[in-house]
Amino acid sequence: MSHREPIGRAMSRRFVLSSGIAGLGALGLGLSTDTGTPVNQAMPLTGNVSVEQIRSRSRGRPVDMVVMHPRGVDPQGLPVCLMLHGRYGDALDLVAGVPTWLSDSFEQQRIPPYTVLAVDGGRTSYWHDDPMTMLLDEVPGWLAERGLGGPEGRIAAVSGISMGGFGALLYARRRAEMGDPVRAAGVISPALFTTWRRMRTRDAFRNESEWASLDPLRHVDALGDLPLGVWCGNADRFIKGTRRFIRRAQPEYASTTPGRHNRAYFRRALPELVDFVGGHLHDA
Template identity: 45%
Template sequence: MRDARRWLSRRSVLIAGASGLAVTGLAVGTATGKLPFSPALQRAVGVASSNPTTQLGSTRVERVYSEARGRMVDLVFLLPSKTPPRGLPMSLMLHGLHGNARSAAPTGTLKQLSSDVARKAVPAYGLVAVDGGDNYWHQVHPNDDPMAMLLEEVPQWLRARGFAGDTGQPFACTGVSMGGFGALLYTRRRVERRQPPAAVATLAPALITNWPEMAKRHIFTGMEDWVSLDPLRHIDETKGVANAIWCGTEDSFITGVRRYIDAAHPAVAHTAHGKHGDTFNKTVVPSLVSFLGKHVPRTTV
């Protein structure tokens, strides 16, 4: 009996130690996308299974030269696994004012995407973000045209890396704040080219309803320039594209968003308590990932 108790005590210590290691390892894995111990140990502490929910997604960051913007930019990929299939469908993710490609996605986006893909809740797809500056995703300064970058260069970059099928065209576009404005403008430009995306999704898009307020941003040459680009004035041109929009009711853009919802009748129109920023945006990430998943092209891969 004494030997048996000694063996049980030793086994308890080993399990407790392994559990502590698992907690530490999972914390590291969440930050790095890699579990820092063997599959055998993962199984021993109950964090691995035949369903690969522990195979965290992957973030890739590259520096590329954009002819359209006349500068080097970050190209950031959020991928559902470390070894995505060739031709993986991709959606654009456009950042907000004073943001960049690395901060474009709301908190939890990669975790939600990789988990949903692993559970087969959505088809496999990825997100791609790129530095667009603070120009509301259109040309403001000479030799700096972020919209041309999205339309002309991003498909080339995706195709060269084995993403987005033979054409390299993103199947959808989503954006936050200024990026939401840009996503709707991008969708319109794709429609004009007779290459419409399958879906557009926006989080608190910067739909400002009056020129004096928009003029404070010093982004447009004048009211006519803004009117020619303002998504609220060109809703009919993108009505054929599946649409989703989310916004907090305490957000400064809620008036424009409600006006857009009333006119566009998007498939998803969600407003709830919340201010402008990531605190609200991260709460709607599951809905965003699910919405995009419904529009992934089945023949791209």
Template identity: 40%
Template structure:
């Protein structure tokens, strides 16, 4: 007869045997599948982004119409003028103007602004804003569940950059400029102390490459008191853009705020 001690020992051995034949303990949980890109959670977001093309961090300002889901919206790049920055488009009232335009019937789209310099082109330094627009911004937009940029709007120096971007991206649906800072001669361009030499300016100057622009996608705005008026008139004469508007105003915020509704309508009607 088994003693009580023997019975307990046998029970323990049986329990250990049962444990040894059980399924092995589960390993670490599987890595979750990548989540869906995160769309902007507010009509205006500002984030610092590292740009290898520019060799510095830049602001990425995203503006979407209030009350409209931002996921999957088409995008218009916004290029600021010399001495300004991406946040300038907030100061100009783009968020309210974009929301108003959409409520008045313009198909919704997003505006994406980034910090630039050097007339938005490479000038021989380790800083190439145009490469940032082409090589880095698309991924930034995709990560926020926005479509690739299919339009560009530039003010002053940004107008130069917008036309340069359009030369490299002929499939753009809209290219809008306001008071585009263009140069009719090398002495004029040299006075800005931006371009490394005449060859650099000639390779980038929009007025010397108007044949590479699609007239039906281009809109030109300029004030009649703007110092770049004659250069912008030359652009219009060479390109015959879909829209060209010369009206009272100078090279200043007041003029740019006044034309914003027309520019946003021009862009929105071509993006959708």
């Protein structure tokens, strides 16, 4: 089974990589963003990437919202896939490769055009509590105001890396519980610990009971028949939990090829995730 991989933290938070240049370490057109002052309008970084800073009521702070779409395609009217960053990361992490992979796959007619949306969720939040409230209650309004995701600002699919993988599965569960399931989900190296002893070292949850109530491994059935793709390196620190999740969830696609929990593996897997999600959005 072929395998590609996603991104990591390739740059300072104040700079983004030109979406026309592939490769994590290649610096393209670096444009700074003022992360200390809210921005009223989106800042176009390239033709197919923009960043806007918006104040989140749920999080009580400004957050970056990054919109990425294929080159030469108007993002208005396209289905939207939410992509959640990993621990100690932020929305700008994803700019280093996603816009290029979206464009290449669309131009090669492997996928229909769609938009990838990234927002800041906090460095260690696991996307629960306030960040999840932001995703469910605020992000649709932000999208609708900008003509994205249709009149309701609908998010059609969700994906995530590491901590963001945990969050993506939790988001998909919440949407299913609301009677409004997403069309597909894809997760890379999801941060699925199998014991509270390991999870408690992350200082993310108040106690074991809270973690157990949110842990995707314990709530696989809540996802329903969601089309799901899962990628994890076979030497990843989360491989045990991911394999357990794969056994229970029986995802449509699963890859556990060689790799560790690092940007090299992420960059191999992410283009596959982009294609997987796109394959389920053809009639969204």
